[in-house]
Every structure is written in structure tokens, then in C-alpha cells.
Amino acid sequence: MGESQLKVLVVGGGPAGMMAAGQAAAAGASVTLLERNDRLGKKLAITGKGRGNVTNDADVEEIIAQFPGNGTFLYGPIYRFTNDDVRRFFAELGVPTVVERGGRVFPKSQKASDLVQAMERFLVKTGVRVQKGERVTRLSVAGGSVVGVKCGEKEITADAVILATGGASYPATGSTGDGYRLAEKAGHAVVKPRPALVPLEVAEKWVPELTGLALKNVSARVLVEGRLAAEEFGEMLFTHYGVSGPIILTLSREATGALNRGKKTQIQINLKPALTPQQLDARLVRDFDKYSRKQFKNSLDDLLPQKLIEPVVRLSGISGDVPVNQITKQQRIKLAETLTALTLNVTAMRPLREAIVTAGGVNVKEIDPATMESKLVKNLYFAGELIDVDGNTGGYNLQAAFSTGFVAGISAGKQE
The missing domain is CATH 3.50.50.60 (FAD/NAD(P)-binding domain)
Structure with a gap:
């Protein structure tokens, strides 16, 4: 040419x-x-x-x-x-x-x-x-x-x-x-x-203890002033400042928009989205039967990753030392709520460079x-x-x- x-x-x-x-x-x-x-x-x-x-x-x-x-x-x-x-x-x-x-x-x-x-x-x-x-x-x-x-x-x-x-x-x-x-x-x-698409910072002090923990097949939703704004299913990750991973990044658009408008913004995680409330209760009953002689804090190994057990026990309001066979139906319902609505308060988004x-x-x-x-x-x-x-x-x-x-x-x- x-x-x-x-x-x-x-x-x-x-x-x-x-x-x-x-x-x-x-x-x-x-x-x-x-x-x-x-x-x-x-x-x-x-x-x-x-x-x-x-x-x-x-x-x-x-x-x-x-x-x-x-x-x-x-x-x-x-x-x-x-x-x-x-x-x-x-x-x-x-x-x-x-x-x-x-x-x-x-x-x-x-x-x-x-x-x-x-x-x-x-x-x-x-x-x-x-x-x-x-x-x-x-x-x-x-x-x-x-x-x-x-x-x-x-x-x-x-x-x-x-x-x-x-x-x-x-x-x-x-x-x-x-x-x-x-x-x-x-x-x-x-x-x-x-x-x-940006990771989110949360207020909960127990979250940094879970740094590096990846969860698969969970669902997460953004709540703005208590109302559902968006929901995603897939993988997420806990970090030293909060949460990240594919579903969090997708939800971050909605969450950062709400934060920028000064709205109360939360991420709610369902650790067992594949189970109906009845199925989850049946699963808990089965696990509690299996570990009936153990303390509550030692009965969740089949249900949760090791790192998550202590925070879930704390958030359920059930003493970790109580024998499993003494847990009431009401307490079991409260535990199921904790597992399906693990709520985090979003305080900020990570900087633009991240x-x-x-x-x-x-x-x-x-x-x-x-x-x-x-x-x-x-x-x-x-x-x-x-x-x-x-x-x-x-x-x-x-x-x-x-x-x-x-x-x-x-x-x-x-x-x-």
C-alpha cells in the first residue's frame, strides 16, 4: 500500500x-x-x-x-x-x-x-x-x-x-x-x-475472623431500609473488611447506589437456599438426633464450614454449651432464621482502585x-x-x- x-x-x-x-x-x-x-x-x-x-x-x-x-x-x-x-x-x-x-x-x-x-x-x-x-x-x-x-x-x-x-x-x-x-x-x-463491581465493607466485628472463607451455592440479597432491592445466587467470599466474590460484586451496584443516597443498606445471606423451611427444620432435627449427646457448638460440623460455626452459634442466641437434646423447638426455629438470614450492615464500598x-x-x-x-x-x-x-x-x-x-x-x- x-x-x-x-x-x-x-x-x-x-x-x-x-x-x-x-x-x-x-x-x-x-x-x-x-x-x-x-x-x-x-x-x-x-x-x-x-x-x-x-x-x-x-x-x-x-x-x-x-x-x-x-x-x-x-x-x-x-x-x-x-x-x-x-x-x-x-x-x-x-x-x-x-x-x-x-x-x-x-x-x-x-x-x-x-x-x-x-x-x-x-x-x-x-x-x-x-x-x-x-x-x-x-x-x-x-x-x-x-x-x-x-x-x-x-x-x-x-x-x-x-x-x-x-x-x-x-x-x-x-x-x-x-x-x-x-x-x-x-x-x-x-x-x-x-x-x-466492588467488594463491600461491613460493620460486624466477627466477619474478619472468617477471612478467606468462600461459600458456594448460597444466596445473598441487598436490603435497602429493610426492603428487598436485589438478590443473587452463587459464590461469595469473606474478607478482612467485609464481603466479596461474584454474587457480592453483582449486588454491589445496588448496594453502593443505596449507600450513596444515605440509605440503610444490608446484605442478607441464606446459607441453605436449596432447602424449604420444613426441609431445613427436618435437617436440623436429623443432625441434632445424630449429635444428641454433644454440646450445641459441637453439633454443626455437618451443616456449616468450621469457621462459620462460632458466629452462627453466637447469633442464634443459643448457648454453645447447652446439650443438643435440650434445645427447644423455638430455639431450633431461631437457628434456622440465623442460617437463612445472616444479616450484615454495609458501611462502605472498597475504593475505586479495588x-x-x-x-x-x-x-x-x-x-x-x-x-x-x-x-x-x-x-x-x-x-x-x-x-x-x-x-x-x-x-x-x-x-x-x-x-x-x-x-x-x-x-x-x-x-x-
Whole structure:
């Protein structure tokens, strides 16, 4: 293509940036990827607890529904590069995937690092030049069109620029909000970033004793001023400050919204959601028969993880030393209530830097979803978490990153 070849700069080497760079190059452009870290895909490498929850097996409508707020913006991009396309893309790069509970899709190898290496192979295959340790400080705009970027004192010219710098969560991975500043300086409105999927802090002093305890197959609900606001089923985790894990992160959106409005916010955990009240009572009767000669505190080993026994005994109001065969029906009912409505008072959300996903970002009204081009600055494109769309846990946010990256890359690489 020689002199007429389009020059595209991609700022940010996360999943959206790498996808955009490779697609722009595949479309025929000369592409340079600028990454401020010393390696690509730092955040991708830790996604899904290092296992790489790359997308979700749900249909497109359901994926869109997992993005409260601006999900409809993603219709075009996700239909153009679907979850099936993501799986095919990685399979062709040597990373087959498997579907797990809740439709979550992971590499068969269970290693997120394999996804990063596959994307790096994609960049090599498509001929993208990668420059690491490059921090973009400004977009160069002339006559309403982007003409390049500044890295400190250095000017790099381009026919198109794709911003894919990530949000403001996990700053250690390089997502420190640079993209918001670049977009604002170029005239874009940025919806103030806030934590979207974030662990919660609670008041209960016994919770830190459970640090590291993961619970599976439990349900948790958010109560706002005592009224049910949201409920999720799955896995959660106790931490030194409160609670985390997939269902808590999904519920955190509702909980943080209520906290920000100054409302009393609680998380209520049902440790035995699969049992009806009658079934749970029958289970307790069975366990108490089995351990009838033991003290109450020594009778719950079949029912609860070791770490949870002492707090549950305390919260039930039954003395731990009472012989099991002396526990009354009323006390048994109180114990069942404790097991199905373990209530925690939420005091705060963890800071933005610990959020898995950032809400807020470049206003979607200023981006054309058909091309991901800015409506304000010609030849400027956006991709990934920098945009004001954020989804629940389950692989949805990575799907959005790949889909928006795909559309931005092809559009920038093929500029008419």
C-alpha cells in the first residue's frame, strides 16, 4: 500500500486495545500500539481469578441485559462480534474454551495468561508494532480531526487514534484514568468514574475472623431500609473488611447506589437456599438426633464450614454449651432464621482502585456505536472500559471490550 497506507495509533494494550490494533492492521492499516506498561494485557492476565472468564455463553439479548444503564449502546458492536466470534477467535489462535456454570466461558487450560499470549500472537500475525513504556499525555487535534498524540515531548502523527486505556480500577495494571483526561482535553464529556463491581465493607466485628472463607451455592440479597432491592445466587467470599466474590460484586451496584443516597443498606445471606423451611427444620432435627449427646457448638460440623460455626452459634442466641437434646423447638426455629438470614450492615464500598469494573467514562451519546468513532473529533475512536458502559460479572465486560475493540479497529483501519 506504500505511501497511501493509513497510519493508526492505538493507545492502551488491554483486551480492547489489542483487539482494535490487530483488526485495524488486518484491515490494511499500518498500526502502532502504545502501552504504558512493560507488558501487554496486565489486567486480562488476572481476570476470573487468573482463570480468564473471557465471555459468556448467553444469547446477545441476555448479554445486553447484563449491562444496566447504557447496555443498548452495545447492540451493534456485540452483534458484529458476538460471544461465538470471541470463542472462534481464540480457538483459531490455539486457545479452545469451555462453558462453566452460569454460562461463564474460560480457556480449557484455565489460564488467563493463555489469552494474553494468544492476543500477542494475533498482533505479531497482523504486523502490529508494539511500543511499551509509552505514556500518552495528549491528543493532537487540528481542524476538528485527530492528527496524532504526544508522549511527553515526543509527537507521533497518525490518520486515526483509538483510545483503549481502560477505566480507573486496578491502577497497578495501568488503568489510572489516563483515557478520561485525554478524552476531556479533546472536548468529550466524561461521566464521573465510580466503582461498579466492588467488594463491600461491613460493620460486624466477627466477619474478619472468617477471612478467606468462600461459600458456594448460597444466596445473598441487598436490603435497602429493610426492603428487598436485589438478590443473587452463587459464590461469595469473606474478607478482612467485609464481603466479596461474584454474587457480592453483582449486588454491589445496588448496594453502593443505596449507600450513596444515605440509605440503610444490608446484605442478607441464606446459607441453605436449596432447602424449604420444613426441609431445613427436618435437617436440623436429623443432625441434632445424630449429635444428641454433644454440646450445641459441637453439633454443626455437618451443616456449616468450621469457621462459620462460632458466629452462627453466637447469633442464634443459643448457648454453645447447652446439650443438643435440650434445645427447644423455638430455639431450633431461631437457628434456622440465623442460617437463612445472616444479616450484615454495609458501611462502605472498597475504593475505586479495588473495583473490578469502573462505571462512568466517556459519554456514549458522543460516540457512534456503528463505528466507535467520536461524534466530536473526526478519526478518534474509543474501545473498552473507557466508555460509560459496565456489566455484571460473568465475562460480560470482556465481551464488551472485544466487541468495541473489533468495531473500532475495523472502522479506523478502513476509513473511507
